[in-house]
Amino acid sequence: MKTYIEENSGRFCEELFSLLRIPSISAKKEHREDMLRCARRLKELLLEAGADTASVLPTKGNPVVYAEKILDDSFKTVLIYGHYDVQPPEPLEKWNSDPFEPVIHDGAIWGRGANDDKGQLFMHIKAFEYMLRSGELKHNVKFVFEGEEEIGSPSLPAWMEENKEMLKADVCLVSDTTMISDKVPSINCGMRGLAYLEVKLTGPDKDLHSGHYGGAVANPINTLCDMISSLIDKDGRITVKGFYDDVVELSTEDRKQLARAPFDLDEYKSFLKIDEVKGEKGYSTMERTGIRPSLDVCGIWGGYTGEGAKTVLPSEACAKISMRLVPNQTSSRITELFIQHFKSIAPPYIKVEITPCEGGDGFLIPISSDAFKAASRAVAEVYGIEPVPSRGGGSIAVLAEMQKILGIDPLLMGFGLERDTIHSPNESFLLSQFFAGMESIALFYKYY
Amino acid sequence: MKTYIEENSGRFCEELFSLLRIPSISAKKEHREDMLRCARRLKELLLEAGADTASVLPTKGNPVVYAEKILDDSFKTVLIYGHYDVQPPEPLEKWNSDPFEPVIHDGAIWGRGANDDKGQLFMHIKAFEYMLRSGELKHNVKFVFEGEEEIGSPSLPAWMEENKEMLKADVCLVSDTTMISDKVPSINCGMRGLAYLEVKLTGPDKDLHSGHYGGAVANPINTLCDMISSLIDKDGRITVKGFYDDVVELSTEDRKQLARAPFDLDEYKSFLKIDEVKGEKGYSTMERTGIRPSLDVCGIWGGYTGEGAKTVLPSEACAKISMRLVPNQTSSRITELFIQHFKSIAPPYIKVEITPCEGGDGFLIPISSDAFKAASRAVAEVYGIEPVPSRGGGSIAVLAEMQKILGIDPLLMGFGLERDTIHSPNESFLLSQFFAGMESIALFYKYY
Numbered sequence: 001m002k003t004y005i006e007e008n009s010g011r012f013c014e015e016l017f018s019l020l021r022i023p024s025i026s027a028k029k030e031h032r033e034d035m036l037r038c039a040r041r042l043k044e045l046l047l048e049a050g051a052d053t054a055s056v057l058p059t060k061g062n063p064v065v066y067a068e069k070i071l072d073d074s075f076k077t078v079l080i081y082g083h084y085d086v087q088p089p090e091p092l093e094k095w096n097s098d099p100f101e102p103v104i105h106d107g108a109i110w111g112r113g114a115n116d117d118k119g120q121l122f123m124h125i126k127a128f129e130y131m132l133r134s135g136e137l138k139h140n141v142k143f144v145f146e147g148e149e150e151i152g153s154p155s156l157p158a159w160m161e162e163n164k165e166m167l168k169a170d171v172c173l174v175s176d177t178t179m180i181s182d183k184v185p186s187i188n189c190g191m192r193g194l195a196y197l198e199v200k201l202t203g204p205d206k207d208l209h210s211g212h213y214g215g216a217v218a219n220p221i222n223t224l225c226d227m228i229s230s231l232i233d234k235d236g237r238i239t240v241k242g243f244y245d246d247v248v249e250l251s252t253e254d255r256k257q258l259a260r261a262p263f264d265l266d267e268y269k270s271f272l273k274i275d276e277v278k279g280e281k282g283y284s285t286m287e288r289t290g291i292r293p294s295l296d297v298c299g300i301w302g303g304y305t306g307e308g309a310k311t312v313l314p315s316e317a318c319a320k321i322s323m324r325l326v327p328n329q330t331s332s333r334i335t336e337l338f339i340q341h342f343k344s345i346a347p348p349y350i351k352v353e354i355t356p357c358e359g360g361d362g363f364l365i366p367i368s369s370d371a372f373k374a375a376s377r378a379v380a381e382v383y384g385i386e387p388v389p390s391r392g393g394g395s396i397a398v399l400a401e402m403q404k405i406l407g408i409d410p411l412l413m414g415f416g417l418e419r420d421t422i423h424s425p426n427e428s429f430l431l432s433q434f435f436a437g438m439e440s441i442a443l444f445y446k447y448y
Numbered sequence: 449m450k451t452y453i454e455e456n457s458g459r460f461c462e463e464l465f466s467l468l469r470i471p472s473i474s475a476k477k478e479h480r481e482d483m484l485r486c487a488r489r490l491k492e493l494l495l496e497a498g499a500d501t502a503s504v505l506p507t508k509g510n511p512v513v514y515a516e517k518i519l520d521d522s523f524k525t526v527l528i529y530g531h532y533d534v535q536p537p538e539p540l541e542k543w544n545s546d547p548f549e550p551v552i553h554d555g556a557i558w559g560r561g562a563n564d565d566k567g568q569l570f571m572h573i574k575a576f577e578y579m580l581r582s583g584e585l586k587h588n589v590k591f592v593f594e595g596e597e598e599i600g601s602p603s604l605p606a607w608m609e610e611n612k613e614m615l616k617a618d619v620c621l622v623s624d625t626t627m628i629s630d631k632v633p634s635i636n637c638g639m640r641g642l643a644y645l646e647v648k649l650t651g652p653d654k655d656l657h658s659g660h661y662g663g664a665v666a667n668p669i670n671t672l673c674d675m676i677s678s679l680i681d682k683d684g685r686i687t688v689k690g691f692y693d694d695v696v697e698l699s700t701e702d703r704k705q706l707a708r709a710p711f712d713l714d715e716y717k718s719f720l721k722i723d724e725v726k727g728e729k730g731y732s733t734m735e736r737t738g739i740r741p742s743l744d745v746c747g748i749w750g751g752y753t754g755e756g757a758k759t760v761l762p763s764e765a766c767a768k769i770s771m772r773l774v775p776n777q778t779s780s781r782i783t784e785l786f787i788q789h790f791k792s793i794a795p796p797y798i799k800v801e802i803t804p805c806e807g808g809d810g811f812l813i814p815i816s817s818d819a820f821k822a823a824s825r826a827v828a829e830v831y832g833i834e835p836v837p838s839r840g841g842g843s844i845a846v847l848a849e850m851q852k853i854l855g856i857d858p859l860l861m862g863f864g865l866e867r868d869t870i871h872s873p874n875e876s877f878l879l880s881q882f883f884a885g886m887e888s889i890a891l892f893y894k895y896y
Contacts, residue, residue: 027756205721211842215742229677273653294663303747308475394659
């Protein structure tokens with residue numbers, strides 16, 4: 001496939017750019033029309049690549065793009081999952097170029113979605129195109145690209161239930177994760193789940209003068225800080241009652257296996273420009289994101305945040321709180337426990353409202369399967385080094401659902417790198433990884 | 449003066465409205481031109497009211513409006529201080545009408561500045577007009593209206609230093625405070641000082657994916673919450689090292705005197721729609737705002753604050769922190785102590801930047817002076833009840849400076865009420881207080 005990439009790389013980039021230019025931000029309602037535009041463009045690209053059929057299918061939310069190429073009923077069927085929605089680009093002022101006007105420099109594509117997940121799903125379209133045109137394809141291929149992954153895939157499970165027959169497959173191939181580095185390729189064998197909630201504290205029913213009332217009336221921002229601060233103890237453990245009940249402690253042997261993956265703490269700190277890491281006592285940095293749950297405030301706001309000094313004791317304060325969960329913890333149970341706990345620690349001088357926003361369970365992938373072995377062999381051939389199995393810290397909520405509904409194990413061949421800063425300003429995707437991904441996927445078909 | 453008010457109330461409101469319509473927000477640079485417009489309009493109003501001269505005088509910041517009427521060198525001179533700048537109107541969505549399009553309903557004027565301080569300074573212009581036209585004025589009167597009170601009067605002290613001779617007076621009369629209620633008139637005999645700072649915490653140098661890093665890298669929002677939470681202990685005392693060193697404890701007798709002012713805790717809570725008050729252990733609600741210092745977060749922000757769920761571990765988190773100080777604490781010392789303390793509690797995994805924004809010292813006013821007695825008599829006559837001396841929780845930073853520079857004691861005849869919600873949405877000023885204020889001021893001239 002190397003030659004094919006060399007001959008077509010300009011076209012590949014142009015086609016990908018046509019997707020990247022569409023601000024398909026699922027978190028914001030005003031982008032509804034962009035979601036549809038993006039889905040339609042994907043449909044065109046799938047048909048041009050050689051799909052028998054491709055359609056933009058309605059769901060309760062943003063549409064799903066479904067395409068298939070059925071060569072022979074006796075062939076194994078590979079289902080490709082990806083998502084065409086992207087994270088909001090804010091804070092805009094930190095981007096070096098327009099997030100929705102992709103550019104290539106320093107060997108990478110820069111723009112929102114360059115990696116997550118438009119860039120990565122696009123590798124599958126092109127690997128498929130190559131396999132088909134070269135006559136090497138010996139599988140049936142189905143594509144499911146959804147438009148709500150970044151908001152927790154609220155509509156896809158029901159849609160999958162309704163389309164079980166159509167979606168039958170032997171494996172679900174997904175490129176929506178990172179590998180340890182381009183020198184240390186890895187294949188994910190598990191991901192964390194997610195429970196994401198918004199909390200709102202109300203003190204007095206109106207903003208007050210901080211001089212007239214300060215010291216006598218509880219300030220909801222101060223109270224929110226107290227409550228958030230109490231959620232993690234001095235050992236880095238989450239204090240939500242019952243939070244760890246379902247967490248499976250890994251055996252010493254399993255922890256040893258995972259620790260084989262190379263990791264350089266100094267490099268990690270220097271990449272992030274931090275002096276110290278911080279996390280749960282008794283676990284390494286890799287373990288803290290791989291096999292342990294976590295709690296982060298993703299956003300906080302309240303009071304006066306403009307220029308200068310406004311002396312106000314505000315009426316309200318809000319925060320968005322995300323918890324990453326490990327397999328066996330369920331998002332619904334943790335959401336319930338969080339709500340109970342947060343209400344129980346709310347002092348009498350404020351009112352609390354809690355809104356669950358998003359959730360999904362974590363999952364594990366058997367590394368002994370034929371598909372995992374084929375993927376390992378393909379990646380080893382492209383990178384010249386055996387990939388290590390790794391546990392991803394992120395979440396693709398819908399894959400646990402897919403395991404349940406369709407009975408198909410996912411296989412996570414991700415080609416992102418830490419340096420790509422997905423979800424952040426200046427998201428990028430190295431061209432070398434973009435092309436190595438296509439090659440690896442093509443070889444996966446060969447060995448599977 | 450009652451008849452004069454009745455005959456001219458329509459004109460009074462129209463004149464005041466011409467000031468209220470100008471968005472003279474000193475905290476925002478884009479309103480520079482509005483500051484000048486407002487100053488010029490004030491100058492016109494002062495000349496129309498009968499001032500000999502009125503001028504818009506430059507300072508290092510927004511201009512000062514100065515006017516005077518010198519009748520006789522042997523007369524006592526009253527210096528009127530007020531400010532024509534206003535607080536930012538945000539959050540705009542909470543206003544029932546345009547903050548800069550004043551309206552009258554329910555017996556009150558509604559709009560930003562209706563009370564603080566355009567409404568209150570305007571009472572002085574009209575009381576002066578009446579005294580002059582009726583031939584009753586037996587004082588020299590000087591007006592100083594500044595445009596930077598809401599940002600801590602950074603330019604006025606230097607301007608006063610340069611204009612000491614011009615500003616000579618026997619008392620400085622100020623209406624920029626509240627009274628306990630219109631049934632319980634009060635005159636302020638002290639105000640708190642202020643130290644206001646902005647803090648910024650930086651963790652990683654870029655926003656991160658909360659899945660890939662959550663649990664392993666300190667989140668600056670969580671850290672900011674920890675740090676803010678630690679600033680007040682469980683007894684409601686501020687933990688900044690050395691914070692209470694200069695606080696004067698009041699004698700039991702003094703506390704008894706202040707406790708004479710009527711206060712209904714249930715009414716207070718029901719006005720604010722809160723179930724409980726909160727503050728320093730061992731002090732009453734009135735004491736907590738009157739004679740004790742306080743610490744409030746006036747604003748906080750960080751991470752994703754838009755619609756929906758963005759899973760981000762942000763690079764930065766910020767807060768605006770205000771401390772109200774009691775007389776004898778100095779703003780400069782407390783600012784210094786806060787910076788030292790906040791840096792000392794910063795963990796190694798984040799960086800802290802602190803910017804002092806605003807400050808001013810508290811002060812006390814002798815209640816035995818002729819001016820205080822005259823004010824008491826005037827207010828008693830208008831309200832039919834003897835006013836009580838009270839301690840204000842707010843700050844007018846520049847008055848402590850004025851005491852030092854000009855050697856003039858301020859006299860705080862404020863006619864605002866709690867219900868006016870100054871600094872908040874739907875600021876208002878009761879017409880009954882507006883007119884009672886004018887009457888009281890006119891009587892002050894008579895008795896002083």
